[in-house]
Amino acid sequence: MEPLIKTENLYRYYGDRCAVEDLSFELQRGEILGLLGPNGAGKSTTLGMLAGNLAPSGGRIQLNGVDLLKHPLKAKAGLGYLPENPPLYRELSVDEYLHYCARLKALPRIQINEAVHRAKERCGLLEVARRLIGNLSKGYQQRVGIAQAIIHNPAVIILDEPTVGLDPIQIREIRELIRELRKEHGVILSTHILPEVQSICSRVLILHQGRIAYAEQLGDAKQQATESLIIRLDDPPPEEQLEALAGVNKVERLELGGFRLQVTNEARTISALAKQLATSGWGLQEFTPKRRSLEQIFMQITSGEAA
Amino acid sequence: MILHIAGRELRSLFLSPLAWSLLAVAQFILAWSFLVQIEGFQTVQPRLAGMEGAPGLTDLVATPLFGTAAGIMLLLIPLLTIRLISEEYRSGSFALLLSSPVSMTQIVLGKYLGLLGLLGIMLLLTAAMPLSLLLGGSLDLGKLAAGLLGLTLLLSAVTAIGLFVSTLTPQPAVAAIGTYGLVLFLWLINTAAGADGKGSELFAWLSLTSHFERLASGLVRSSDLAYYLLLIATFLILAIYRLDSRRANP
Numbered sequence: 001m002e003p004l005i006k007t008e009n010l011y012r013y014y015g016d017r018c019a020v021e022d023l024s025f026e027l028q029r030g031e032i033l034g035l036l037g038p039n040g041a042g043k044s045t046t047l048g049m050l051a052g053n054l055a056p057s058g059g060r061i062q063l064n065g066v067d068l069l070k071h072p073l074k075a076k077a078g079l080g081y082l083p084e085n086p087p088l089y090r091e092l093s094v095d096e097y098l099h100y101c102a103r104l105k106a107l108p109r110i111q112i113n114e115a116v117h118r119a120k121e122r123c124g125l126l127e128v129a130r131r132l133i134g135n136l137s138k139g140y141q142q143r144v145g146i147a148q149a150i151i152h153n154p155a156v157i158i159l160d161e162p163t164v165g166l167d168p169i170q171i172r173e174i175r176e177l178i179r180e181l182r183k184e185h186g187v188i189l190s191t192h193i194l195p196e197v198q199s200i201c202s203r204v205l206i207l208h209q210g211r212i213a214y215a216e217q218l219g220d221a222k223q224q225a226t227e228s229l230i231i232r233l234d235d236p237p238p239e240e241q242l243e244a245l246a247g248v249n250k251v252e253r254l255e256l257g258g259f260r261l262q263v264t265n266e267a268r269t270i271s272a273l274a275k276q277l278a279t280s281g282w283g284l285q286e287f288t289p290k291r292r293s294l295e296q297i298f299m300q301i302t303s304g305e306a307a
Numbered sequence: 308m309i310l311h312i313a314g315r316e317l318r319s320l321f322l323s324p325l326a327w328s329l330l331a332v333a334q335f336i337l338a339w340s341f342l343v344q345i346e347g348f349q350t351v352q353p354r355l356a357g358m359e360g361a362p363g364l365t366d367l368v369a370t371p372l373f374g375t376a377a378g379i380m381l382l383l384i385p386l387l388t389i390r391l392i393s394e395e396y397r398s399g400s401f402a403l404l405l406s407s408p409v410s411m412t413q414i415v416l417g418k419y420l421g422l423l424g425l426l427g428i429m430l431l432l433t434a435a436m437p438l439s440l441l442l443g444g445s446l447d448l449g450k451l452a453a454g455l456l457g458l459t460l461l462l463s464a465v466t467a468i469g470l471f472v473s474t475l476t477p478q479p480a481v482a483a484i485g486t487y488g489l490v491l492f493l494w495l496i497n498t499a500a501g502a503d504g505k506g507s508e509l510f511a512w513l514s515l516t517s518h519f520e521r522l523a524s525g526l527v528r529s530s531d532l533a534y535y536l537l538l539i540a541t542f543l544i545l546a547i548y549r550l551d552s553r554r555a556n557p
Contacts (some may be wrong), residue, residue: 051402051403051405051406052405052406052554053406053554054554055554055555057555072408072410073408073409073410074408075407076406076407077408080404080406081402081406081407083399083402084399085398085399085402086399087398087400087401087402088400089319089400090398091319091322091323092315092318092319092322096318096481099408100311100315101403103311104308104311104312104404104407104408104409105407105408106308106407106408107370116325132309148403205368214547281329307373
């Protein structure tokens with residue numbers, strides 16, 4: 001199937017500064033792609049280019065098979081975009097604003113009322129429909145921004161930090177909404193909140209200094225390597241004995257009879273170790289495999305390359 | 308699509324106190340000057356009655372009124388045009404238009420027509436004052452129409468200039484200063500023409516004033532109409548290009 005977003009060798013310069021460098025990736029239907037990166041990594045610039053707000057300095061962008069640069073109007077018809085600051089008209093009411101957006105997105109007149117109602121329902125805006133946007137709280141304004149991006153049922157939804165400024169309950173609701181959107185659409189979102197990526201995204205790209213530094217499928221435990229084990233023993237032996245076990249490279253003593261074992265990354269060694277520890281008579285209390293977390297990866301990439 | 312954008316623009320103007328306060332202030336000052344002109348006309352009326360080919364009610368009341376209206380609206384229009392695009396840059400709402408399936412031409416024309424809608428209302432209110440004289444007197448309707456046409460074209464041209472300057476900067480105050488500067492320059496450029504004869508024709512032709520004065524006095528020339536239409540088209544096209552290039556160099 002044709003990917004919903006396909007970028008090839010995307011570049012973007014601000015003056016001499018290169019904000020995005022040689023970026024190529026794809027987004028399939030049913031995927032939620034998370035863009036991670038420290039401030040200034042080029043996340044918003046990338047999303048702005050995908051949404052047609054910024055012209056790329058070089059490269060190609062295809063949205064749903066349509067070239068964004070050659071046929072902008074056709075490509076933008078299937079695009080929903082929430083920028084960092086929601087693009088709201090404060091003097092309009094939520095209803096007026098969403099009606100205007102529906103018209104701008106070229107929805108046929110007969111579908112507009114239904115589309116506005118559905119967007120309000122999905123974003124939990126029914127009870128504030130008649131209020132002025134300027135008088136709403138930041139969280140509600142953010143929701144109006146999301147409603148605007150999904151009102152025309154676009155194939156591609158681009159969300160730039162969608163949960164910023166929301167309270168924890170709202171964040172959960174918005175994440176739920178994004179997960180639901182995934183069924184019919186492809187979603188790309190940027191964030192600097194790591195747990196957010198882990199909880200909703202199916203794939204993650206870490207950007208660093210305008211380049212893709214890391215790409216990974218999430219939610220697939222097998223692919224994630226076990227790097228260390230935390231064990232806790234009632235009756236611990238000397239460290240040398242632990243180090244002598246097959247597959248153990250390094251032992252580090254933790255408090256209260258705990259040890260961190262750096263292990264060779266193979267499924268068989270883990271199960272063999274478990275068996276040995278259980279039958280050794282050291283009184284095994286805890287056996288926790290530790291995977292390299294996204295946070296560690298993130299820190300490694302962003303600090304490693306800068307150093 | 309252009310009309311949706313124009314409609315939203317006009318609606319927003321009337322949802323804020325801005326449009327209402329501008330209309331109120333303009334109307335108050337114009338009504339004041341209208342009454343002063345009437346007063347003046349009544350004092351000189353007996354003498355005029357005896358003169359051959361004397362200026363009539365239209366010349367003495369409507370034409371000066373349009374002149375005053377032009378001056379006031381030149382001051383007010385930049386305040387309106389700066390919000391067209393500058394403010395949208397600043398509030399971030401411009402991203403909505405850019406990510407929607409609308410072309411830059413549609414955005415510019417939509418915003419332009421939206422503001423012309425408000426100016427149309429201002430013009431109707433202005434025109435209503437001399438027209439009320441029809442109740443008790445007679446007017447030269449042709450001259451009145453020419454004056455109104457001149458005022459409409461002048462304001463449309465100034466709006467186009469303001470719209471273009473508004474695309475240049477996300478700072479509304481800078482856009483306002485820029486518009487005032489450009490408009491006043493075009494307004495006064497023909498004063499240089501008076502000093503020496505050489506090269507003055509170009510300056511006189513460039514000036515907003517000379518074309519408006521001819522129309523206000525009832526002389527409709529196609530060259531004057533062409534001047535305004537060219538000015539409007541030039542600045543609208545510049546605005547479209549500017550919006551296009553802004554995506555590359557914000």
